[in-house]
Amino acid sequence: MALTDEKQLKIGEVSRRSGVGIEALRFYEKSGLLERPGRTYSGYRLYDEAVLERIVFIKRAQALGFTLDEISQLIQHKHAGESPCEEVREIIRTRLQELDERIERMVKYRSELTAELSAWDKIGHADGHVCGLIEKSHIENGLSGENQLRPRS
Amino acid sequence: MALTDEKQLKIGEVSRRSGVGIEALRFYEKSGLLERPGRTYSGYRLYDEAVLERIVFIKRAQALGFTLDEISQLIQHKHAGESPCEEVREIIRTRLQELDERIERMVKYRSELTAELSAWDKIGHADGHVCGLIEKSHIENGLSGENQLRPRS
DNA sequence: CTTGACTCTGTAGTCGAGTATAGAGTTTAT
DNA sequence: ATAAACTCTATACTCGACTACAGAGTCAAG
Numbered sequence: 001m002a003l004t005d006e007k008q009l010k011i012g013e014v015s016r017r018s019g020v021g022i023e024a025l026r027f028y029e030k031s032g033l034l035e036r037p038g039r040t041y042s043g044y045r046l047y048d049e050a051v052l053e054r055i056v057f058i059k060r061a062q063a064l065g066f067t068l069d070e071i072s073q074l075i076q077h078k079h080a081g082e083s084p085c086e087e088v089r090e091i092i093r094t095r096l097q098e099l100d101e102r103i104e105r106m107v108k109y110r111s112e113l114t115a116e117l118s119a120w121d122k123i124g125h126a127d128g129h130v131c132g133l134i135e136k137s138h139i140e141n142g143l144s145g146e147n148q149l150r151p152r153s
Numbered sequence: 154m155a156l157t158d159e160k161q162l163k164i165g166e167v168s169r170r171s172g173v174g175i176e177a178l179r180f181y182e183k184s185g186l187l188e189r190p191g192r193t194y195s196g197y198r199l200y201d202e203a204v205l206e207r208i209v210f211i212k213r214a215q216a217l218g219f220t221l222d223e224i225s226q227l228i229q230h231k232h233a234g235e236s237p238c239e240e241v242r243e244i245i246r247t248r249l250q251e252l253d254e255r256i257e258r259m260v261k262y263r264s265e266l267t268a269e270l271s272a273w274d275k276i277g278h279a280d281g282h283v284c285g286l287i288e289k290s291h292i293e294n295g296l297s298g299e300n301q302l303r304p305r306s
Numbered sequence: 307c308t309t310g311a312c313t314c315t316g317t318a319g320t321c322g323a324g325t326a327t328a329g330a331g332t333t334t335a336t
Numbered sequence: 337a338t339a340a341a342c343t344c345t346a347t348a349c350t351c352g353a354c355t356a357c358a359g360a361g362t363c364a365a366g
Contacts, residue, residue, distance in 0.1 A: 010312080010313080011312090011313070012311090012312065012313080021354080021355075022312095022313085023354070023355055023356080024353080024354060024355085026314095026315095027353075027354060027355090031353095040362095042313085042314090042361075042362055042363085043313080043314060043315095043361085043362090044312085044313055044314075044362080044363090045313085045314090064265075064266065064269070065262070065266070067352075067353090068352075068353070068354095069352090089270065092266060092269070092270055093270075095266065096263065096266055096267065096270075099259060099262070099263050099266070100263070102259065103256060103259050103260060103263070106252060106255065106256050106259075107256060109218070109252070110249065110252050110253070110256070113217065113218070113245060113248065113249055113252070114249065116217070116245070117242065117245055117246075117249075163342080163343080164342090164343070164344095165341090165342065165343080174324080174325080175343085176324070176325060176326080177323080177324060177325085179344095179345095180323075180324060180325090181324095184323095193332090195331075195332055195333085195343085195344085196331085196332090196343080196344060196345095197332080197333090197342085197343055197344075198343085198344090220322075220323090221322075221323065221324095222322090
């Protein structure tokens, strides 16, 4: 096996094999998540197959809740020779706390919603009001507060 | 009490009394959530105090998880004379389902994260890897899937 | 040799719910 | 009379992770 055994891939093939869109790959490069690959004479990107592992890394980190910014920081640290373990741990701990808070809020919110719904089921809809569900709620003020309840997605 | 008893409010006062920013009020108007108020000769908005109730309605609906788009639909329906009850119920039912799914995914995700963290605690950090936490995870593939795990916010 | 598939760069748009700014005019207080 | 505080419109920016497009160049097959 020669050392130069690796097949070079054009961006479309990387996209197909990784499931990441072409535009996203170029975007990752711009964001510092992928280093810039070699080019053909005509300027086409030529990737080593190793890039696929890097992409898996990115996907995994993403699945663990890291933002692209954080991932790119991890990669920078790695390049600087530091093992970014403590950082990873910190991020994950923070992530866990946020998660707990968010879950708690959602559960509370859920129970409020169902309460509203079933209360409304009993009462039936009276006059021209918006179902009492909103206009004359039996829930006091505030609900679960901060109306940051609904993650945008 | 005369019929024209209502005090007219300028936007700053509405903002102060409702806790909604001036820019947001104008934005709500553009979005059809608030009807356009009267104006002074010089063009300043003059609101009836009734606008405060409308804002409370909006805030409550928002707290219940309605998007501004949905809220504006509810208001349109109300203006058309229809009671949008069935719609409200539908939206809430959908919201509940989404919520359940999201909570479930988050809980699963949470347990995966803690598993990662504690596994890593035992192993300690070996070679130059990114803590094994990401690069050589003991969790198989996919984690909680779809990496739509992290609500952006 | 031409058609179609691929790739390049650079810019702009998406979603949601606003916030920020510029530049101009108005009202209120001193 | 003048300064401070308020309001107006219109436009652009924010965050995150992309996606879409225009317009041009390149490569492989028939």
